[in-house]
Amino acid sequence: MISQTAEYALRAIVYLADQQTAPQTTQQIAEVTHVPAGYLAKVMQSLSRSGLVHAQRGLHGGFTLARPATELTVLDVVQAVDPLRRITSCPLGLKGHMSLCPLHRRLDNAVALVEDALRKSTIAELLAEPGKRKGVVIPKPLCSAVEECD
């Protein structure tokens, strides 16, 4: 549904949004987000090329968000590393299908719903929400700071 790569990217971005005081290295991000460091390096490259994060080399370098978390949506991150693909033309390549048939119209509609849903949440919101809601504990993403989660 949502690829492993996109999941990793989201964790990394959320972490960066939560740690804006200084650039975070691939190693640091990898540890907190439980993503294989070597692979995360690739994912971060991808985020960097897409302009979502800024990479700084050398001592005290690392990654920082390229825009404020309030202007960065979950969809932005997903699209940067592993785009949701809308169905724009008949997957069977049938000539007669100028518009989508009912089947593919519905499948595309499902993708659209996901797009819409993910576009509605900013990264900032994800970090603002935790605490208690109606008595239920909503854990902070990555858990790092809420309590001693494993």
Added chain:
Amino acid sequence: MISQTAEYALRAIVYLADQQTAPQTTQQIAEVTHVPAGYLAKVMQSLSRSGLVHAQRGLHGGFTLARPATELTVLDVVQAVDPLRRITSCPLGLKGHMSLCPLHRRLDNAVALVEDALRKSTIAELLAEPGKRKGVVIPKPLCSAVEECD
């Protein structure tokens, strides 16, 4: 988003729903749906094991729908061959997260939206809808009968 295998399964099911007069062989289905025959055989096996279709061997054999198309949803088909996976627990395996964090709550919610959307359409509806709607031609799934598509 939706796997190739699920797409293939849907095409096959739609075709079976449209051809209920006689069992359809893997070869026949493969040709109309433009699915590689060898692979389709596997997909059909999967649908058969899930109980969505009935397999008949021997001469005049082939596959038939195991239930009426009006009682078969798009979701049923997808779940049979390549299930959408809801996020029920923290993907990082964090102990402290009894409930999902805001990030994964949203991702799971997106999956739920897809489930809901796909559950709302029956296979019968897909075949009933084609024709003209507000002057726009809605092609029949697989196109086979509407006109000489490709």
Added chain:
DNA sequence: CCATTAGTGGATAATTAAGTCCAGTTATCC
């Protein structure tokens, strides 16, 4: 019962996604 038709199951190959490694480049600090 025999020939033919058609699904079944297993083994295997090709492609893509995920993950690993390492040498190379850039930046910082002393």
Added chain:
DNA sequence: GGATAACTGGACTTAATTATCCACTAATGG
């Protein structure tokens, strides 16, 4: 400017998905 820190890019491995092939079994009709 040399040592060190950290991203970059490329080559490579592993795992999962997609796809192919073939021998086997079951059903039909004559």
